[in-house]
Amino acid sequence: MLIVFWCIEYGSIVRTAPDEVHVSDPKAIPIIYPTQQPLKKTDWYLTYRPVTLGPGPDLFTDDDEKHHAAHRRIVGPVYTLSSMLKNERALDDLVKLFGDKLGGFADCQDAFDFGLWLEMFSFDVVGAVFFGSPFGFLETSSDYGNYIAAVHTALPLNSVVAMAPLWIRRYLLQVGVMIPKVLKAIIATDGVRKTAVRETGVAQERTSNANANRTDVLSQLLSIMREKNDCLTIKEIHVEMWAAVIAGSDSTSGALRAIFYFLMKHPDKLAKLVQQIDTAYLDGTITHPVQYNQATKMPYLRAVIQESLRLCPPFAVPMARYVPVGGLQLLGHHIPAAFKVGMNAMVTQFDETVFGKDAREFRPERWLEGEERFRLMEKAMLVFGAGTRTCIGRHLSNAEMYKLVPHILHHFTVEMAHDGPWKTHNATFLLQSNVICKVKRRSVENRPL
Template sequence: MGSYVLTILVSTLLGSLSYAVYLRVFHPLAKVPGPLLASLTRLWLVYQSRTLKRHLIELQLHRKYGRVVRVSPNEIIISDPEYVKMIYGANSPFLKARWYETVGPKDADTMNLLGEWDMKKYALQRRLVGPIFTTPALKTRENLLEAPIAKFLSKMKRTKDEPQDIVKWMNIVALDLLTEITFSESPNYIDRATDDANAIDVDAFWQQIHWMGLCPDLWVAFVSVSEWCQRFGLDLFFKADIAKLSIVQYYIGQLTSRASEATRAAESATTPSNYADLASDIARFAAARPDFKPQWAATITLHIIGAGFDTLGMTLSAAIVHLARTPTCQAALHHELDAARNTENLDAMPKYTQTLALPYLQASIAETTRLTPVIGIALPRTVPAGGASIDGYDVPAGMTVGMNPWVLHRDKRIFGEDADTFRPDRYLRASEGQRHVMEAVSLAFGGASRSCPGRNLAYMCLSKTLAAVFLEFEVEVLGEEEVRRCQGEGEGYREECFFVVKWHGVWVRFRERGQ
């Protein structure tokens, strides 16, 4: 018995050593530099993800090892603008990797724009929803954004310079903005000064997804076992479910109410309410297109909030904080806004068209999404049949490759030696060719082949909100000691990455200008 066990142990050890030698010496990616443990097991990348610092870790990896780094036996990350178009460009054959299995079902009847692998189906769905999210179409609903912005400005004026948790407040503003433009009403989070724990719950979803996506087979087993246990009333495994967010339940309630109203109107031959918002636009558009499945209309409506509020909230927070921390930048924006206002080119509640004519404001938004993009991990893609040549390495089909916006957007060859600094002027002083290159490498809203359909809506919300805020206020970022007094001893600033990058413990003071 003892010799049998010894034989098994020795065989296992020799097998493991042989496999390790293969991974380090004979594997197709063996020559790609990177941490030793990363080349031997994917658990190294899982561990790095669990630290919630992958955006910073991958930045340091590239600065240590170069433009191509091996981060698991079959995965490399790349920081070279030359390959953005090849991997993420329109019609790229590099499809989304298995990491995206965790973000939802992808059968024939579902709409899952983030995780869909079938590019023909994805292209159809993007063509169907595209007209709804064009800038001209969104401008017809722009007026719905103005009430939430006005409420926030009024709320901050009443606080009389009291410290404010900027991330909390921008999440609240984003929730009300997106809900108002979708349904012509909102849960009034701004008035209630709460987001009903939506931010905490969506963070829990991403925290689970971002590392379990690295182990897709484990994820499949996890979901199966979890569902089996729930049949018997056993909730043994925590499974984050974005459908349980209170804001998602609010959306479902709104959609259900409108569907019931339409049914009653049809049965009684009366005219239903004539809504004028994104939800009604989506419903009318879907009804006019036989290839637009009925359930897709509800899904894309839910996507507006489920995929948008925390990313919009974080970008608003980052823009305000970057400008406030850089007095010369805040002063430059104030000067631009005042000049436009004094020449009657900017309303007290700015119109989107007016904000597009404000170059420093638009440069500040571009610089925010460059320096602190919401996505903090390499966006994984699978190498297509035939393989790929990347920076002199022959990468076989089936391997995973990706580029991290946090790394790519700080490339000094493109953005200059001060790429780690917030400087909106870089976009204003660059030549047309330089600006084109800077814009071409941006992954702030994903690559061209899979870009976020809500991008135009996000820019409208960002432009109107930031213009309105800085017209009215001078913003001051509180120091660390004052932050601790606001939120308790032991608490301070922290930055976490779980696919999306979130800030915590950033407090500001809104001082009304002219007082």
């Protein structure tokens, strides 16, 4: 990534355009992303707004801080950890199904695209937790609705369009429609919109029964709409569901790919984690199926997840904000009003003053060097955003990681099917490919599938 080398060459504040600066120093996080009087998001976000669902934004693209805060207060309770864990049984079922599918590959000893299967798992989790039932990626062993192909084609297009001046973006999209692959992605992405609208209608009929007691996100949002009348509209619920499908899968699957990839490339770390997991099963620290509140008590698992997210954050672009009237004092520099200023997790999370001289290396042990050091590093992490705009879906993402990783590593030996590296492509989300693997069943006590 070019900005990494610029920061090494020119320092922690780099002017990347006439009216834009990039900052790498973690000390700037509370200045650029404060919890009080937050800076306004730039027009970069507008490209990702779901205009086909109506004029309103989703939480990610909302550039009106007051509207964002008000809307988040309404829907926020649905996204809390306790609310997400009401759906833990559905996660258990999908973790088991994923293990069953890997068992098929283990039995025939075929190499397979592990990264793709992790993405199918994440999409099905979104279906189960948000809509009330999995989409069917794992069950059918296929790209349901062509969603994955659509997102992977649409993201690079959007990432290019988002960097262009606002006035020319519409024309770039019109030109893009002439490209068959892009047109196909647009049609498939519209299928996501139709799914959001259709499933919301189905859920409305389902939850009209006063005795209905469902815990999926859609049902809970519809309940809020009925109880609070004008505080939440049906179109806003459509947008919530659309955003969950588009953003909720690539982010978590990217994190899962990173976790398994780094472990496979560092056999000593993998062996250490597997030993902790096996011991935890034997002494009853974790059970079958793995529960989230059990898995989070394994220190080395937490360290591996943190380190993987540090080295390969799923969201890898500057989270740009407009400098307010009067300018901004930033690390000894004055940034003029109306400038764009932002930070990129792919740069900040490599800061040697916080993470050490070996910041570019995969070393989970750095997260086990005392609680004070852990908190210092955690404050420098931008994986789930910062300030008032932290990712509202982070609890579900964490639940997926903490539940799936120990289950798979306890039941299977996972290894790369080739000696080459993976391939990464930054298209707003950091997309990885070439994670082609083979798996073998492990003979371990106390391991019922």
